[in-house]
Amino acid sequence: MEHFLLEKNRLNEFLSALRNYEVFAPVRKVGLTVFELITNPKEAMLDLKNQPQSPKRVIFPQSEILLVFDKNNAAKEPKGRVGQKPQVVFGVRPCDARGFHMLDPVFEREYPDPYYLQKRQSTLLVGFHCSEPYPNCFCTSVGGNPSSPEGLDILLTDLGEQYFLEVITSKGEQVAKEGAAVLSSPTSQQQTEKEKLSGMAPQKIRRTIDTEGIASKIEKHFDHSLWRELSGKCISCGICTYTCPTCHCFDIQDERVRGRANRLRIWDSCMFPEYTLHASGHNPRPTRTERLKNRMYHKFKQNIDLYGVPGCVGCGRCITLCPENVDLVANLKVIKNL
Amino acid sequence: MKLGVYICHCGVNIKANVNVAKLTKFAEQLPRVRVARDYLYMCSEPGQQLIKKDIEEHGLDRVVVAACSPRMHEITFRKALRSAGLNPHCLEIANIREQCSWVHEDRMKATQKAQKLLAAAVSKAALLEPLEEKEVEVTPAALVVGGGIAGIQAALDIADTGYKVYLVEKEPSIGGHMIQLDKTFPTLDCSACILTPKMADVGNHPNIELFSYSEVVAVKGFVGNFEVTIKKKPRYIDETKCNACGQCAQYCSIEVPDSFNLNLSKRKCIYIPFPQSVPACYVIDPDHCRYLLTRDCTQCLEVCKQGTNAIDFTQKEELVEVKVGTIVIATGYDLFDVTTKPEYGYHLYDNVITGLEFERLSNASGPTTGEIIINGKKPKDVVFIQCVGSRDKTVGNEYCSRVCCMYTAKQAHLVREKLPQATITVFYMDVRAFGKGFEEFYDRVKQEGVKYRRGNPSEVYRRGDRLVVKAEDTLQGELVEVEADLVVLASGIIPNKQTAQIASLLKLSQSPDRFLLEAHPKLRPVDSASDGIFLAGCCQGPKDIPDSVAQASAAAAKSLIPLSTGKVIIQALTSFVQESDCRGCGFCVEACPFDAIELREVKRGRRVLEVASVNEVLCKGCGVCASVCLSGAIQQKSFADRQILSMVAALGEEYA
């Protein structure tokens, strides 16, 4: 695909040129960087170092109306779902882009999920080469790479004064066309510079784990008493799952407030005891031990069984944000060494 | 789930301001509603018939009536439900008359509001649960605490109906304050003469078991099933043997102040409080008896041995348990301690006395055999000071003692009768002569030459051998000094000193004036807030004799209701605990005004936990517990969180 050069000081012009798109970008809100719809390119915060939440919610929102019930309680699909404006998500880290790759088969296979898929198809991901990974990043251990274009439509690499812009997909090409006015061609030197940066990127990842054979270890030691030790600190909150770019579990609830009745899907977390609680009171995963084990099983065994890859992109958020320091990488190492 | 909705026109009362036809149509489309009807008068027989017929034909599970206030006809409609075989608690009423059609003029808006009220009622109705009204058996006996006139009257009324009564009096004889009085106002009958026959009736009544010289020390249980522990103090005399011959007292060498005469005279250490005492039995004062203190005197024992041999120094304090269904509290009052008003000099001058002391002085059986003699002389100038300790914020008693005005008038009359030459002055703030014959009596006394001066004396002091009462006459607007050789302080009534103790024993409340609190000041004046416990006489507030007797009879009648029906119905709106949600924090236990909740141990896995448990008999259904429960484990029947929330949600929706 094509390569371009974008002068940093013309980035706003580039974004403004995308007027046929709704542009989502990281913005700073109350001391927090979150992906939101922006109306002015200046709102974008291109500090990739501080993204406690992945852009997952742009396509798979935390609360989403599935059905609307009218006065007679007949179910209708919500208006506005069809024929949405295409979206651009700007400032995506390569790991988070891979996250969408992990979500895709879940929502595509067997019973295609129109809510996710429509948005996914009409959303374009513009990513940044990740030059300054978090201390807890371990993407290279789970098949990722800080400069990986996987899952992205366009990848930008910071060359100092310019961005090196790689078009990855045909969707990306369309965007490059719309912003063509501010794009130029890179020199071969810049090309080399970019490649050099890509080559260096993996070395910046400081946490590693050899995931080879983890799946079988998890299965083999499923009833090991060690799981209890690993989960001792866990307080069953939803931080790890809600900030995870690949977690997709949801709850479906009918809600009625002020006469508005909807069926919604809302993120759920396998860390919550209620998640598997039967109405009878029986709970197949009654304690943190079973739940933490299930999460690791899901990511590093079930996902491989189902889709051939671990359900983890190594973004490290669950480690960084865990209030009690439950450390996925450390835990994997414990299992690995069993 | 099938709901029926019944909308009342109430003649034109509702229909005029609420579009009933529209409301009925609206009701039809509400969830779960099977039938919606409107009718001229839903509470009428045909109206109720409409509901009953639908319950039977459509198999309705819940009924919603939109009509007048539930405080009007909830019972009517509950009965209708019951007679149609539906649990009476499966009813919800939407108040579209008092709180809608009668208070709003705009018919459209009133109709809209009625829709909301109805929708809320329907949504709650769907969540109502059938409730059971449980019954408990009643022990056919009553306890009366206090043997003054109120306690005597209550005990006799209950006993005469055929129920066992346990009457507990802390003094050696019943009679209370009334037996100490001379004449009663305004009729001037002799107090003892009208009381002693009643006392004798008590003593002789086959249904009354009298515990004199005894106190209640513990009460457990609840209406219908109280378990009472009574402490009998030792008299050192066998009640069954003593014939009150009085020989013992003649031989007793110890003399002590006679408390019955307010220490104005002396009595022996072995004594009978007064000649007509019931029981007619002597008692030994353990604080002064030489045998009991030092064992160096056996005079009485010896003389009694020759007679009935009733003296028994081996007697010990005894605890007796009785079971009763109801309790009447008639613990009476104490006199205001006039020494807390030092300006009146009671503690300094012998000729400053209290009203009750005057009663003994004036009483033919009193220390002076009825002659008004003070310091050996008949007083020439007598001053009465009213409101001593009543209506007085400085001593913390804001209330009127209700009897002082009249007893002062009576005492002034007695002075006039016995000392025709004396000058008599009464200082008063207001004269409250509100009772039957009171005003007439007050007039009579004034005409008898008793001088009433409006003003609150500031000081009583000695000048020479006489007293001077200094006051501002607020009618004349002048400072006056009145000389006197007898000053009578109309001391007010305060709650019995043991009231707080009694209140905590029986879990009763006290009003701010420290008297026991009635369940409702207007409608339930003799009930306490605890079921099965009733109040009679001055324990509830100052009263004169007829009022005390009336309240005593009322309390007796009230307490007879459970005794005669033989069972009490436990109201259904109690709280209940979802044990699996309870974390045993005890917040509800602490919050319950009726001590109806306790923590009970249950096993959960390996751990033994405590969970709340509601005593439905004690629970009054206020729901305070439910509002302090953090885990939502304790709920009130028919007012559970989910039921209230469903109404909130329904009121929040907009309806066309």
Next chain:
Amino acid sequence: MTENPYLPRRAKIESIKQETTGERIIKTFAVVIEDQAYRERFQHKPGQCAMLGINGVGESMISIASSPTNKEFLNFSVMKLGKVTSAIHELEAGDLITIRGPYGNNFPLDEWYQKNIITIGGGIGQAPLRSIIQYVLDKKGEFGGLDIIYGARTTADLCYREDHFQTEQSVFWQRRNVRVHLSIDVPEAGWDRFVGVVPDNLLRLKPSPENAIAITCGPPVMIKFVIKNLLALGFKDEQIYTTLENRMKCGIGKCGRCNVGSFYVCKDGPVFSYARLKNLPEKG
């Protein structure tokens, strides 16, 4: 765009039968899907489930308790437990309910030609078994014998009581090797059949593993002991089938919660042979 898998269809409740009067109330609903096209598309096989729901309240995954050979209506036996099932219990005949499905796998009936079928059920667990019982009865020629072993805590907790009694007493069915073995856990006056838990009844009856398939469904602890006893009686792993039940929300393998090992019960289950089940890490 593809069909919205979350969109339920309306179905009418034709009739309701209260099955139990015990602590847990079970009602069996006969429902008919309103939309004819969807009704025709809704072709289920014994063992499958469907999402029943009430718009504005929620949905609940319920096993289909009737056989596909019944073309008139679908049966669902619903135990009153949570918010949704309580709301379903409030419904009356003639009311509307919503449905989507059928979901999950099914019993491999094609592989069971001329085999003896033994169903071992407990409590509400008889619901999915009823589908296969009805199927086998309707297609009796395709199968060998049928032993229906079923128990509940008390007689008040027994589902499909009349059906079972009828089949039990029917000479017609006795001649065709259909036997019913009912039990209750605690003795009751007038009960002349077995008293004791279902696994014990199974041991007492000692069905032969020869040419047989045993299908069990019930509370987790019952299933555990039934399987143990079946193995003791000589049944092979491949001859034992069970159905699992987990909390479900979407029914289509996306919401995550119903996984057992790498399978989603809603779409890869609920039917598991013991051969498959025993290799799963979690067993409910």
Next chain:
Amino acid sequence: MLKKFDPNIMAFLCNWCSYAGADLTGTSHFHYPPNLKAIRVMCTGRINPLMVAAAFRHGADGVLISGCHPGECHYMEGNYLARRKIFVFRNLLEFVGINPERLQMSWVSASEGKKFSNVVKEITEKIKKLGPLTTFDE
């Protein structure tokens, strides 16, 4: 055209005093605005401030809690307990930027029919001035 703001006010009235008082307002035919809709509870002590929050969420612009005068509670102390909870909750509302005037409390006895209508008038006026509560719109 801008729709005139017609506030939705929910009230929790205790059975013994304020509900009876509100009934007396009716029997006396004192008028008041129809914005207020009452929910009967046995005692104000039953009211959990979360019910107030729920009322706001479900669309109330204002909430009134009314019970017996201090010392006159049918259950002796329910109104005192309610007062303390409501006081704290009002402060919490104010702290998160919700005008505490939206949560009103009154003591209305069974005999104060006139007072009840005045309370309703006053609270309705107050809420009208404050405008709709939009915090819970979403």
Next chain:
Amino acid sequence: MDKEKLVNEAKAVFSREDVACLIGYGKDSIGFRVSPIFIRTRDEADQLFFSPLCSLSLVNYLTLEKGVLLEGNKETGGEKIAIVARGCDSRALIQLFAERGIPREQVVILGVPCRGTIDLKKIEGKFPDARNCTEVTEAEGMYYIRFDNESHEVPKEELLADHCKHCAFPNPLVYDVLLEDLVDSKGAAYSDIEEMEKMALEERHEYWKDKFARCLRCYACRNACPLCYCDDCILERVSPQWVNRSVNLSENLMFHLARSYHLAGRCAGCGECERVCPVNLPLMLLNRKLEKDIKNIFEYTAGSNLDDKPLFASFNPKDPNDFIF
């Protein structure tokens, strides 16, 4: 703190008491992180340490999973739990004891007088690359920080956790073993709350709206709170449904109003809710606002006295009445 003393006292507790588990602080392998550790034998006590980095409260582990730790150690048969507790933790413990959340006799308290703890977000922000052997000591208003062979000095104010700045209870109010001499306490200060109160109502409204709109409803604030320990939180029930599952401003506000109201008169001020929040909600402002009002008006301080009646189960006839018609 002297590690040796801590370890020795912990070991002594194991020798003296029938302890199944000791909950203390252990150094995590990475950066400045400190983890709760669960010591089950005497020898493991060597892992314990305490430093200004110990900002987390351990009390919630006592009640986690229906108090699973209290079920004792099946191997050793111990029945008691020992816990390292700072001033705020001791308040939480008192409150727990008073509410019968856990019996006093089942807990052995190793009290630590606390000089305030470091906000992990602040120190990680300052030294994002610190990896190994981090160590922090405090002296005279400065933190001395060593890691990866570097050493730094940072004024205490810069790193101190916000809720520690206003701490009125640095010393444990209840303990079985006191690990250090008591430190001076300043008494309650609410300058932050007073600042907020000065804001215009609308301004505060906007402030909180922005905050609550970010809430993920991950329930970390609740789960980390030592006093949120219901087995089944009412805010997650569907009947009655106080809070819908939807994550939006309205439901989030419902959740947080309910959460802070449920802590009124109960919050021990440990700051866990705020510390664990992944979206930095200043939840302690809410808790401290109520704490302040309750202290000033009702003269009530949660977790200060075992015999106090619950705030909302008691009243004073003289409670404020002037807001009532």
